Each structure stands twice: as structure tokens, then as C-alpha cells.
Amino acid sequence: MEVKINKTKIEKRMRGKMDGELVNTIVRLKKTNPVVAKELARPKRRWPAVNLKDIDMIEGDVLVAGKILSAGDLSGAKKIVAWSASEKALGKIKNAKGTFVSIVDEVKKNPELNGFDILR
DSSP: OOOOOOHHHHHHHHTTOOOHHHHHHHHHHHHHOHHHHHHHHSOGGGSOEEEHHHHHTSOSOEEEEEEEEOSSOOSSOOEEEEEEEOHHHHHHHHHTTOEEEEHHHHHHHOTTOTTOEEEO
16 A cells, blocks of 8 residues: 655645754655655654664664664664664664764755665
């Protein structure tokens, strides 16, 4: 079943956002990757909070439209793209020789956000 992306709903949700950087990111992603734009347009309290143990089960690079938490460990080097991460999670990612990149920085390099598995 394919998920429908309603761009009008994304625009309505953006009106309540106070973070200018978040709004600019949603606007840029609305055309190139509407799935991630829809996730970021949701209220922050509904954003996913994903643990490192869940990320470790996924093969390849991972994108999370939310926050990375530190429960569990990474067994190998991965590129993790998310809006934010806890300090402990950043330390564990660094110890596993992985890299953490914020969504804002990744959109500048890769506007379509291709090559990532999206975790929700």
C-alpha cells in the first residue's frame, strides 16, 4: 500500500513551526522527498525517537526524521542522518566509526536524500 502525500497538509502544518531552519528544510524537501517533508511537518512530540539497537538491525545508511537515542550499540560503521541525537548516542556512533549528519547538512549535499533507509 502506497502512502499518499498531501502537500497542502504539509503547508498547513508548517505555519505553526517557529524554527526557521526547520521550515526551510521542509520547503526544500517538499518537492524532492515529500515523505521526509511530511515526517518533519508533524508536531515534534510525534517525531520518532529511534534507538541505536534499532538502527543496528538495518543494513546500510539510515535516515530518521526525528531523534537518535543511545539505547544499544552499533556493530559497524554507518552513516546516520537525523534531525538530532543525544550526546551519548553521538559518542557511541563515534566509537563504532560511524558518522552522524544532521538533515539540514545532508539536504545541502544530497537534495533528494537518496540512498537511505527511512526509519519511522
